[in-house]
Amino acid sequence: MHEWAIANAIIRELERSLRSSPNIRKVRIVLGELQNIDEAVLRQYLDMMMGEVAPGVEYEIDHEEAVFECLRCGHRWTLRDVNLSDEEREAIHFVPEAVHAYVKCPKCGSRDYRVVKGRGVRLVYEVGENA
Amino acid sequence: MLREVDPRPARIRAELSQRKTIIVMGSKGGVGKTTVAAMMALALARKGRKPLLVDLDVTDPNMHIVLGLDPESQMPGETKGIAPLAVNGIGFLSIAPYTKGEPAPLRGDEAVNAVRELLAATDYTGYDTVIIDSPPGLGDVTMELLELIPNPVIIVVTTPSKLSADSLRRHLRLLEEMGYNEYIVIYNMARKPLDSPHAIPYDEGVEDAYGSMERLAVTEAFRAVEKIVEELIDKGTI
Ligand SMILES: Nc1ncnc2c1ncn2[C@@H]1O[C@H](COP(=O)(O)OP(=O)(O)OP(=O)(O)O)[C@@H](O)[C@H]1O
Ligand SMILES: [Mg+2]
Ligand SMILES: [Zn+2]
Numbered sequence: 001m002h003e004w005a006i007a008n009a010i011i012r013e014l015e016r017s018l019r020s021s022p023n024i025r026k027v028r029i030v031l032g033e034l035q036n037i038d039e040a041v042l043r044q045y046l047d048m049m050m051g052e053v054a055p056g057v058e059y060e061i062d063h064e065e066a067v068f069e070c071l072r073c074g075h076r077w078t079l080r081d082v083n084l085s086d087e088e089r090e091a092i093h094f095v096p097e098a099v100h101a102y103v104k105c106p107k108c109g110s111r112d113y114r115v116v117k118g119r120g121v122r123l124v125y126e127v128g129e130n131a
Numbered sequence: 132m133l134r135e136v137d138p139r140p141a142r143i144r145a146e147l148s149q150r151k152t153i154i155v156m157g158s159k160g161g162v163g164k165t166t167v168a169a170m171m172a173l174a175l176a177r178k179g180r181k182p183l184l185v186d187l188d189v190t191d192p193n194m195h196i197v198l199g200l201d202p203e204s205q206m207p208g209e210t211k212g213i214a215p216l217a218v219n220g221i222g223f224l225s226i227a228p229y230t231k232g233e234p235a236p237l238r239g240d241e242a243v244n245a246v247r248e249l250l251a252a253t254d255y256t257g258y259d260t261v262i263i264d265s266p267p268g269l270g271d272v273t274m275e276l277l278e279l280i281p282n283p284v285i286i287v288v289t290t291p292s293k294l295s296a297d298s299l300r301r302h303l304r305l306l307e308e309m310g311y312n313e314y315i316v317i318y319n320m321a322r323k324p325l326d327s328p329h330a331i332p333y334d335e336g337v338e339d340a341y342g343s344m345e346r347l348a349v350t351e352a353f354r355a356v357e358k359i360v361e362e363l364i365d366k367g368t369i
């Protein structure tokens with residue numbers, strides 16, 4: 001599964017950050033709605049890999065709604081305002097930027113817009129006070 | 132204290148530091164970057180290497196045409212990440228199967244995001260050399276590649292024209308300022324003999340050979356690329 005590579009990226013990053021900040025206790029994994037990652041599968045891989053690399057570090061998973069903003073007319077919208085086929089959804093799952101191939105601004109029809117939030121995966125570390 | 136991090140560069144660096152990574156770049160459009168990148172991958176495959184060719188010209192991908200793949204019907208598989216398509220012993224990765232030939236304009240940071248996503252999501256198992264085709268110029272994608280990739284082998288493609296020479300000068304100056312002094316300049320579409328060992332002749336046959344690795348392999352241009360690849364292997368550069 002592609003989620004394996006995402007879990008692996010999270011682990012590699014955690015490993016890297018732990019070298020400079022050994023007192024990281026908690027990591028928040030924010031999953032953007034646009035990429036539509038399978039949380040259960042991701043958890044399964046993370047649970048398999050975390051213990052070895054980052055024992056004692058807890059993780060929690062949060063979700064973030066995808067919001068788009070047109071760079072032509074300024075209109076803002078969400079995924080609820082557009083229709084995507086399963087195949088298009090799948091393409092966007094692999095490369096979220098593929099959204100520009102299938103979604104246009106609902107107001108002016110432009111493909112020139114930005115993803116304001118909720119794109120993909122990011123980590124938020126809570127570093128201890130004495131970091 | 133909170134700190135936000137993108138997890139993808141850590142995986143990209145971990146995977147690419149175990150492999151030779153070649154960035155094919157150039158300051159001008161249409162000088163033959165895509166053609167040279169494909170020919171290098173083919174030459175490496177014919178030497179028994181396991182090349183992965185990556186099209187990172189994310190808003191204008193067209194490597195699949197050189198390889199003869201149809202992004203409408205051929206989708207990469209899914210293993211521990213995206214499993215590249217395979218043609219004539221070359222692994223292939225591109226945004227094209229995901230955008231299906233539709234225009235997909237990307238402003239700076241979105242182009243960078245697409246590059247990171249493709250490089251981070253890939254299953255590199257079995258590939259020993261990664262060849263990256265990049266968009267022209269010194270834009271976001273080129274800068275991002277230089278930042279992301281540990282110890283890249285840099286191939287700068289240009290043409291023997293006065294206008295190209297001026298762009299090339301700026302391009303190489305920047306590379307040197309950034310600490311990259313070991314780049315290889317390839318002069319493509321040479322219409323007369325040049326005194327560079329890295330010249331590729333202008334070859335009518337190239338255009339007709341797109342879409343077939345067998346046809347590409349018998350062009351004069353390919354033989355010139357193959358010689359360069361042999362030299363780089365002998366020197367241990369790649
Ligand atoms: N050695 C060659 N002999 C003859 N024609 C060539 C040769 N190399 C490339 N070409 C021609 O030049 C054109 C541009 O080549 P190519 O697409 O590889 O350039 P590029 O630098 O990747 O372009 P872009 O900047 O758009 O990505 C091709 O369509 C091909 O016809
Ligand atoms: Mg090109
Ligand atoms: Zn609009």
